[in-house]
Amino acid sequence: MSFFSHQIRRSFSSSAVRRVVIKNVTIIGGGQMGAGIAQVAASTGHSVTLVDTSEDILKKSVKGIEGSLKRVVKKKFADKPEAGEEFIQKVLQNVSTSTDPAAAVPTSDLVLEAIVENLNVKQDLFGRLDKLAPKHSIFASNTSSLPITDIASSTSRQDRFGGLHFFNPVPMMKLVEVIATSATSQETFDSLLNFSKALGKTPVSCKDTPGFIVNRLLVPYMMEALRLHERGHGSKEDIDIAMKLGAGYPMGPFELSDYVGLDTMKFIIDGWSEKDPDNPIFAQSELLNKLVAEGKLGKKTGEGFYKYK
Numbered sequence: 201m202s203f204f205s206h207q208i209r210r211s212f213s214s215s216a217v218r219r220v221v222i223k224n225v226t227i228i229g230g231g232q233m234g235a236g237i238a239q240v241a242a243s244t245g246h247s248v249t250l251v252d253t254s255e256d257i258l259k260k261s262v263k264g265i266e267g268s269l270k271r272v273v274k275k276k277f278a279d280k281p282e283a284g285e286e287f288i289q290k291v292l293q294n295v296s297t298s299t300d301p302a303a304a305v306p307t308s309d310l311v312l313e314a315i316v317e318n319l320n321v322k323q324d325l326f327g328r329l330d331k332l333a334p335k336h337s338i339f340a341s342n343t344s345s346l347p348i349t350d351i352a353s354s355t356s357r358q359d360r361f362g363g364l365h366f367f368n369p370v371p372m373m374k375l376v377e378v379i380a381t382s383a384t385s386q387e388t389f390d391s392l393l394n395f396s397k398a399l400g401k402t403p404v405s406c407k408d409t410p411g412f413i414v415n416r417l418l419v420p421y422m423m424e425a426l427r428l429h430e431r432g433h434g435s436k437e438d439i440d441i442a443m444k445l446g447a448g449y450p451m452g453p454f455e456l457s458d459y460v461g462l463d464t465m466k467f468i469i470d471g472w473s474e475k476d477p478d479n480p481i482f483a484q485s486e487l488l489n490k491l492v493a494e495g496k497l498g499k500k501t502g503e504g505f506y507k508y509k
């Protein structure tokens with residue numbers, strides 16, 4: 201069955217605009233996801249403005265992009281290092297940075313948010329930008345677990361709002377989940393789908409349900425691994441080895457939790473368990489809560505379940 205036959209039919213809103221060819225992209229949040237999306241968008245010829253709260257963070261983001269690009273060209277231009285260096289410079293020229301989202305959005309075809317996984321913060325951001333972005337501009341969230349409908353509710357462009365959920369590390373992971381709410385217009389959905397393809401990714405169509413497809417399956421599995429360890433049924437090292445060698449996963453659940461970020465994991469599970477407290481697959485992990493309280497958020501802070509150099 202073709203991908204398109206899975207597409208959800210949506211009603212057309214009277215305020216729907218035509219399909220947007222996305223060239224100018226504003227990405228808010230220059231952390232692991234925002235920087236990764238910026239890198240891939242710039243590598244595929246899009247003009248990107250990356251926004252974060254401070255120049256220091258943005259410097260780190262650009263350094264991260266450069267580091268990742270070096271890894272990409274080492275393979276892609278293995279026999280032509282000069283062409284590889286040229287490619288890196290060209291990609292970096294497509295990226296500008298700003299600490300002022302208001303200044304970045306007036307020329308944006310797409311405003312994509314990859315900031316902290318907190319509904320109020322995301323709503324506040326989009327509510328402010330709604331007044332500043334051009335009418336045709338599409339807004340999208342990279343949220344892992346929050347309803348796109350709730351995030352979009354702070355704007356007056358719900359027909360031009362959808363979810364674009366990328367996977368970590370963005371330059372390597374081929375999937376993008378494209379999420380339509382009941383208000384997302386067909387033109388907006390198609391524009392987001394085409395944008396995902398233009399990035400060289402494979403899109404799948406998702407409904408606006410908790411965790412969409414991947415996280416609804418992946419996060420409960422990761423949480424159960426944590427609780428299995430807490431019950432004393434396996435060391436974290438053995439659980440990781442078991443899932444890599446026995447189930448063919450590239451990373452075990454503890455390694456992957458550290459890679460995703462323990463704060464993000466906690467935001468996801470707290471939100472879901474609050475909404476559905478009696479569901480055992482959304483049960484808390486004391487170990488996760490303890491590590492987050494100690495600021496041990498995984499690879500990005502140098503320590504989580506494991507220690508990193």
Ligand SMILES: C[C@H](O)CC(=O)SCCNC(=O)CCNC(=O)[C@H](O)C(C)(C)COP(=O)(O)OP(=O)(O)OC[C@H]1O[C@@H](n2cnc3c(N)ncnc32)[C@H](O)[C@@H]1OP(=O)(O)O
Pocket residue numbers: 268269271272275343344366367368369370371372373415418450451456460
């Ligand atoms: C929670 C959210 O909402 C949703 C999510 O994102 S859930 C998380 C989804 N992601 C996953 O499940 C990731 C699982 N892990 C993997 O697929 C793999 O381990 C991986 C692709 C990250 C790394 O590959 P792996 O072979 O294990 O390790 P590694 O030796 O570090 O990398 C191999 C090559 O991949 C490439 N690579 C890996 N990470 C890269 C990056 N960030 N940028 C560019 N290239 C990269 C490089 O070519 C690298 O070779 P190098 O080390 O010589 O540069």
Ligand SMILES: NC(=O)c1ccc[n+]([C@@H]2O[C@H](COP(=O)([O-])OP(=O)(O)OC[C@H]3O[C@@H](n4cnc5c(N)ncnc54)[C@H](O)[C@@H]3O)[C@@H](O)[C@H]2O)c1
Pocket residue numbers: 228229230231232233234251252253257313314315316317318321325342343344345365366367368459460461464500
């Ligand atoms: N980490 C993952 O594996 C993963 C995968 C897919 C989706 N996501 C989602 O992507 C989003 C970002 O996750 P991340 O892992 O990149 O987090 P991160 O902590 O690495 O980065 C978040 C960045 O957003 C910035 N920020 C926070 N509030 C801001 C604001 N109001 N304006 C501008 N910048 C702001 C922070 O300074 C930080 O640099 C979250 O919604 C998360 O759930 C994460």
